[in-house]
Every structure is written in C-alpha cells, then in structure tokens.
Amino acid sequence: MDTLIVAARVALSLGVVLALLWYLQRRLSRGALGKGVANPVTVVGRQPIGQKASVVVIEVDGARLVLGVTEQAVTVLHEKSLSPTTTTTLDDAISLLGRPADSAPAMAFARSLETATATADDAASAQRPVASAPLAGSILSPSTWRQTAALLRQNR
Structure with missing residues (x-):
C-alpha cells in the first residue's frame, strides 16, 4: 500500500512540474511570437x-x-x-x-x-517550429524531442 501512495505522489509531482513548465513556456514565448521577433x-x-x-x-x-x-x-x-x-x-x-x-x-x-x-x-x-502548432518549441512537443535526438546522433 505504501508503494502505491509513493507512486501516486511521484506521478502527481511530475504532473505539477510538467504543467508549470508548459505554463512558463506559453507565458514567455507569447511575447516573442506576438511581436513577430525572428532571428535576423x-x-x-x-x-x-x-x-x-x-x-x-x-x-x-x-x-x-x-x-x-x-x-x-x-x-x-x-x-x-x-x-x-x-x-x-x-x-x-x-x-x-x-x-x-x-x-x-x-x-x-x-x-x-x-x-x-x-x-x-x-x-x-x-x-524551425511550426507557428500554428500549440506546442511548437515546447519541451512537450514531439518535434522538440526528435530534434534533440537528431542533434545527439549527429554529434557522436
């Protein structure tokens, strides 16, 4: 029973951390995307x-x-x-x-x-992230993980 409670606490903690990361990413990237700031x-x-x-x-x-x-x-x-x-x-x-x-x-x-x-x-x-995707550039985006894996494979 104790193992189940510990597992639930870990899952809840992970969920809170991911939700916080998602919120911060949305909050911080809104200014750059709204202003149309691009890398010149x-x-x-x-x-x-x-x-x-x-x-x-x-x-x-x-x-x-x-x-x-x-x-x-x-x-x-x-x-x-x-x-x-x-x-x-x-x-x-x-x-x-x-x-x-x-x-x-x-x-x-x-x-x-x-x-x-x-x-x-x-x-x-x-x-280049797709601007229309809601998770573009986020740690939660599958394309972010694919790009990271490709970069790690390239640097071997």
Missing part, C-alpha cells in the same frame, strides 16, 4: 581553417556573407545578394576563391562549402 542572422555553414580561425557563411536580410573569423577580428570576405531563385553552386564557390576550377584545393573547399550549406539548410528547416 542565420548561420549557413562554418569551416574551421586553423586552430583559432574559421570561415563562416551567414545570411542577413536576403544577403549571404562570407566572413573570416579569428580570435581578434571578424572580416567580411565576400557579400552576395540573394534572390529567391539564386542558389550557391560549386562553380560560384570556385569563382569566389579566384582560382582555376581544376585546382584541387579549390574543388575540395567548394565541395565542403556546398555540403555544409546543404546540411545547414536542412538542419535549419528541421529546427
């Missing part, structure tokens, strides 16, 4: 090129920027305005490098940039 900067891809340096591709207001990031500074390497039909291709990445298309380092970098861009686009589209 999207990281498309990142490629480390040294111990403390990397090349980052980001999108800001319809423009794609290639940034050189070091410990001391962030430098804009290239900027390209994107139209809805524009996509970055392997040839575009090679032309950004200023090397002949048959150069082995240029091809390797272009392939890794293309892969990173495709992977980042897929991940970004999978991580």
